[in-house]
Structure formats: structure tokens, C-alpha cells
Amino acid sequence: LAKTTQPISMDSYEGQEVNITCSHNNIATNDYITWYQQFPSQGPRFIIQGYKTKVTNEVASLFIPADRKSSTLSLPRVSLSDTAVYYCLSKQAGTALIFGKGTTLSVSS
Amino acid sequence: DGGITQSPKYLFRKEGQNVTLSCEQNLNHDAMYWYRQDPGQGLRLIYYSQIVNDFQKGDIAEGYSVSREKKESFPLTVTSAQKNPTAFYLCASSIGSDSDLEQYFGPGTRLTVT
Numbered sequence: 001l002a003k004t005t006q007p008i009s010m011d012s013y014e015g016q017e018v019n020i021t022c023s024h025n026n027i028a029t030n031d032y033i034t035w036y037q038q039f040p041s042q043g044p045r046f047i048i049q050g051y052k053t054k055v056t057n058e059v060a061s062l063f064i065p066a067d068r069k070s071s072t073l074s075l076p077r078v079s080l081s082d083t084a085v086y087y088c089l090s091k092q093a094g095t096a097l098i099f100g101k102g103t104t105l106s107v108s109s
Numbered sequence: 110d111g112g113i114t115q116s117p118k119y120l121f122r123k124e125g126q127n128v129t130l131s132c133e134q135n136l137n138h139d140a141m142y143w144y145r146q147d148p149g150q151g152l153r154l155i156y157y158s159q160i161v162n163d164f165q166k167g168d169i170a171e172g173y174s175v176s177r178e179k180k181e182s183f184p185l186t187v188t189s190a191q192k193n194p195t196a197f198y199l200c201a202s203s204i205g206s207d208s209d210l211e212q213y214f215g216p217g218t219r220l221t222v223t
Contacts, residue, residue: 034210043113043199043214044152087151094206096167099144099151 004088009104018075020103022088025069030092033064033071038085038102047086048073075105083107112136113215115200120220122194130185130218132200139205141183142212145169146197158183159206187220194222 005023012018024033032051036044048055050062050071061074075082087102113134122128134141140159144152154167158177172191177183183202187194199217203209 032210041197041217041219043201043217044212045214046211049210091210094209096154096157097142097152097209097212099153101149101151 004090004100006088006103011106012078014079014107014109015077018078018105020073020086021070023070024090027068027090031090034089035073036087044087078107080107080109113200113202113213115215115218118218120218122222124222125189127189128187130198132183132215133181134202135181136202136213138202140203140209142201143175143185144199146199152199194220196220
């Protein structure tokens with residue numbers, strides 16, 4: 001199973017762009033990259049998924065370079081409500097989600 | 110409203126008692142999952158079910174049991190054999206096992222066993 005590595009924590013201020021990079025050196029050909037957001041005492045919420053290049057939705061962008069050994073979740077103009085834990089997962093369809101400890105993002109005013 | 114419901118939100122039990130956590134979904138999803146989360150940790154998969162009347166063990170199935178008699182329901186029983194049952198339990202569902210990159214999670218049940 002591909003293992004992901006991401007920073008334990010990050011700090012930011014309101015209105016800034018936040019980029020969280022995830023390393024997945026042994027990603028398999030069929031693996032997708034997916035990101036989840038979790039607030040305290042709630043279940044995780046799906047944010048975005050991608051296989052290569054760039055994916056954008058109303059919440060975030062996901063950048064995956066050609067070698068696919070890393071990916072970057074980009075949150076534009078964060079607000080206080082974006083304070084949460086962000087999980088990077090690398091998986092194939094039909095296999096289990098493996099959640100690590102994630103990145104705790106703290107946004108200050 | 111479509112979604113996943115888990116009840117109760119908080120549950121307290123004495124050591125040695127079995128306890129069943131409820132999970133219901135009205136999303137018409139085929140696949141359902143149970144995870145456990147300990148403080149400061151990520152989620153760990155307990156059991157999952159890809160279809161009614163079928164389920165598979167996850168990474169930490171020992172001390173737990175499940176059933177999937179209906180598509181909408183996937184209850185989890187924490188048995189007295191589970192050595193450290195106090196945790197935050199999360200249920201999730203996805204359209205199917207081949208479309209499981211996007212899972213929808215319930216609000217969770219926090220179980221405390223003393």
C-alpha cells in the first residue's frame with residue numbers, strides 16, 4: 001500500500017493561500033490522490049481527488065506533477081472556518097482508505 | 110435530506126458489556142464502512158460491506174462484529190472482547206466499492222467504556 005507523508009501542522013492567516021504538500025513516493029499506477037477535511041468531533045469530508053496534472057473545484061485545487069510522487073492541495077484565501085485537519089490519501093478504487101494523522105491547519109485573524 | 114445518521118452521539122458503557130452502534134444511510138449507496146479514531150490519530154478501518162449480506166474485516170476487526178441485512182443499515186457491535194473500546198466511531202458510505210474514493214461520513218459516535 002502506498003504511504004503518504006504530510007506535515008503535522010501549518011499556520012496561516014485569513015485571506016492567504018495555503019498549500020499543503022503530500023509525499024507519496026511509492027504510489028502505484030492505479031492509485032488516485034484524494035484529500036479529506038475533518039473538523040473536531042465530526043466525520044471527514046471529501047474535498048478533492050485527482051490522478052495527474054491539476055484538478056480544481058469550488059473548494060480547492062490539487063496539483064500533481066508528472067512523476068506523481070507528490071501532490072499539493074491548494075486552498076485559496078483561507079478563512080477561520082478552514083481551520084481543520086486535512087488528510088492526504090493515496091489509494092486504488094476498491095481498496096481501503098488509509099488515513100494517517102493528517103495536517104492540522106490553524107488559521108488566525 | 111440525504112445523508113448518514115449515527116446514533117447516539119455519545120454512549121457510555123461499563124466494561125464487559127456489548128454495545129451496538131447504529132448507522133443508517135438514505136443515499137442508496139451499496140458500500141458502507143466503519144472506522145475508529147483515537148485522539149490525535151487518523152482513522153482505522155474496522156469492517157466494510159460492499160453489498161447486502163456481505164462484509165469484510167478491516168485492519169482492526171478483532172473485538173467487533175457487524176451485520177448488513179439491509180442496504181440502508183450497517184450496525185457495529187463492540188463486544189467485551191475489544192480491549193480498548195473507548196474511541197470515536199465513524200460510519201461512512203460510498204456509491205460502490207469501485208467508486209469509493211469519495212466516502213460520505215456520518216457525525217460519529219463517541220463511546221466511553223469505564
